[in-house]
Amino acid sequence: MISAPTVNSFTPPRRTLMGPGPSDVYPEVLAAQARPTIGHLDPLFVGMMDELKSLIQYAFQTKNEMTLAISAPGSAGMEACFVNLVEPGEKVIVCRNGVFGERMRQNVERVGALAVVVDNEWGEPVCPKAVEAALKANPDAKFLAFVHAETSTGALSDAKTLCRLAQEHDCLSIVDAVTSLGGVELLVDEWGIDAIYSGSQKCLSCVPGLSPVSFSPKAVAKLMSRKTPVQSWFLDQSLVMGYWGNKDSGLKRSYHHTAPVNALYALHEAFRLLALEGLENAWARHKKMHLVLAAGLEQLGLKFVVAAEHRLPQLNAVYLPQGVDDALVRTQLLEEYNLEIGAGLGALAGKAWRIGLMGFGARRENVALCLKALEEVMN
Ligand SMILES: *Cc1c(COP(=O)(O)O)cnc(C)c1O
Numbered sequence: 001m002i003s004a005p006t007v008n009s010f011t012p013p014r015r016t017l018m019g020p021g022p023s024d025v026y027p028e029v030l031a032a033q034a035r036p037t038i039g040h041l042d043p044l045f046v047g048m049m050d051e052l053k054s055l056i057q058y059a060f061q062t063k064n065e066m067t068l069a070i071s072a073p074g075s076a077g078m079e080a081c082f083v084n085l086v087e088p089g090e091k092v093i094v095c096r097n098g099v100f101g102e103r104m105r106q107n108v109e110r111v112g113a114l115a116v117v118v119d120n121e122w123g124e125p126v127c128p129k130a131v132e133a134a135l136k137a138n139p140d141a142k143f144l145a146f147v148h149a150e151t152s153t154g155a156l157s158d159a160k161t162l163c164r165l166a167q168e169h170d171c172l173s174i175v176d177a178v179t180s181l182g183g184v185e186l187l188v189d190e191w192g193i194d195a196i197y198s199g200s201q202k203c204l205s206c207v208p209g210l211s212p213v214s215f216s217p218k219a220v221a222k223l224m225s226r227k228t229p230v231q232s233w234f235l236d237q238s239l240v241m242g243y244w245g246n247k248d249s250g251l252k253r254s255y256h257h258t259a260p261v262n263a264l265y266a267l268h269e270a271f272r273l274l275a276l277e278g279l280e281n282a283w284a285r286h287k288k289m290h291l292v293l294a295a296g297l298e299q300l301g302l303k304f305v306v307a308a309e310h311r312l313p314q315l316n317a318v319y320l321p322q323g324v325d326d327a328l329v330r331t332q333l334l335e336e337y338n339l340e341i342g343a344g345l346g347a348l349a350g351k352a353w354r355i356g357l358m359g360f361g362a363r364r365e366n367v368a369l370c371l372k373a374l375e376e377v378m379n
Helices: 027-033 043-060 074-085 099-110 128-137 159-168 217-224 237-244 261-277 279-299 326-337 364-378
Strands: 016-018 066-070 091-096 114-119 143-147 172-176 195-197 211-215 315-319 339-343 352-356
Touching: 016 352, 016 364, 027 261, 043 066, 043 211, 043 261, 066 074, 066 237, 074 099, 074 143, 074 172, 074 195, 074 211, 074 217, 074 237, 091 099, 091 128, 099 114, 099 143, 099 172, 114 128, 128 143, 128 159, 143 159, 159 172, 172 217, 211 217, 217 237, 261 279, 279 315, 279 364, 326 339, 326 352, 326 364, 339 364
Parallel strands: 016 339, 091 114, 091 143, 143 172, 172 195
Antiparallel strands: 066 211, 195 211, 315 352, 339 352
């Protein structure tokens, strides 16, 4: 007899998630995920994917044909942008003002390309003047890569200006919008963004594990004219495109990998809810809730890492007050209030808390709970 382990079903508690992601998932999204699994080439599923694609295009504000959700988390979206577009030996200007800019640099190195790093202090946005200087000093650079919303610090960078600079210097732009999509203004076509990736579990309030991406016609042309094949088979977008279908080219949907069927129901529902609310309303709601939270945090004597004009509404990083035990406070919040807030990451580890107001989580009752719990626990 082979003995089997005996374990109970896993039943997580209902927490309030106010960290850097995953965020509170919409109940409708959880319900959508529990619907019956159907085949990934079932005509009804294919129809759902077509709708999902148009919803992603809406959220990104783009007409890009190559717009889809990668069947893996935001990190895979990041990797997809670099492995598809950047070839060995090419030069990429990478902006680094936190953890995720550094990850972009590592991606550039791993594809065998050359990263020229533009550094900014943690908590500061990417400096357009420094980027312009790097573009001028490196006329052979082919790409400009930066993080729109740096989740490790809570700083928002001026994507519109940075993408204009990229265009002026004949560079394609690669933009991390994992935390920005759905939370702050983001206009892919108007700003001329060439490659962009996001994540399902931040301001979209979907379950984790999917990465919406979009590539401009210029980015697609770069991909199609590669001299070397994309070294990742799974992330090769020229292969995946046939799976997500292309109405204009008349490409018939064919098997590439088995889509995470139920997770895509969830993403469809999350984007549907975003469209129902309307992008501008969602941006305004994040801003409004952020202002209420920020006023409360400042009343508690907490200081923001980022200057007011560069703050992300959806990620509020505040310094730990003197003499407060970081881990103890977060454990008490979790155990006594069922409330999760984020610890500091990288240079801010042990020095700051990161309070997320993302998607479904950006609402008054969450702000009120967080302020009350923090006040009680810190006393
Ligand atoms: C969360 C995050 C990622 C990584 O996404 P995962 O889904 O965790 O892989 C990348 N960039 C930024 C800015 C993020 O906040």
